[in-house]
Amino acid sequence: MPSSADPHRPADAGARATAHRLMAEARTAALSFLDPASALPSISRIGFGLGPDGLPLAFLSAIALHTAALHRTPACALLIGDPPPKGDPLAGPRLSLQATAEFLAPTDPGQEARRKGWLASHPKAVLYIDLPDFRFVRFRPLGGLLNGGFGKAFYMRPADLLPPS
């Protein structure tokens, strides 16, 4: 809801670079989704990474509540970038994305590259990466906000979130 007091500016090159760094370094994200039973906002922590196509990726269990929710309502949001371990916890940069979740079948042509990339960034996933009820989920960003700390906030368009060329 932009207003005259809206503190967000259009993304610049520095904002785009920070957003890409946050996505490339993140191993988890907070996922905002709609509870299918109540249609109320809900939230979970999920494993997070970038796929070989440069788009945000997760690897989700069929028994997780958020997985059933994303099947029902693919519109969701992700918060990427952990609070800093020291100093003002709200000074650390973070990226919030509004996105659409796409479940990828194991027969999808990119599966082997995704599996290999995910294991490289999430080695503990070797325990469950080949279980039959897990699926990769690709997030197509609809837009986002980058908060680089107090007073440094940017609107991110989908084009601002594409991999650097």
Add this chain to the structure above:
Amino acid sequence: MPSSADPHRPADAGARATAHRLMAEARTAALSFLDPASALPSISRIGFGLGPDGLPLAFLSAIALHTAALHRTPACALLIGDPPPKGDPLAGPRLSLQATAEFLAPTDPGQEARRKGWLASHPKAVLYIDLPDFRFVRFRPLGGLLNGGFGKAFYMRPADLLPPS
């Protein structure tokens, strides 16, 4: 959406203790809310603490997008508990709460105790705690999930989230 494969158990004393510890130690939380413009799930990081009444509390700026959103739709969710700095980032315990946000007027009788408690836990807030466009927001939990790591998940009723007596 509980099912026969639902991995969540009812909260026990250990789960309640972990939930209280996470809430007492947290200085930030991820907030899941509905974007007023699109009604789509959105997400932000906010400062988080427990109020003198033991209920979850935030201190929000009127110009933040999530503040306008909570005025419109007080139903929201919070994720509390940061990923561990080492080891499997999904092994760390976290609490997700569905809640209703209540804005507290500066004339509310508990304001001075809240202000003092917030400054003790969030010392950087001294920079803006007396600005006129900030408000405390109390979150009344409607329910929650505690995830203590792979395979350790609990349903939390509102009573499980009350301060220990």
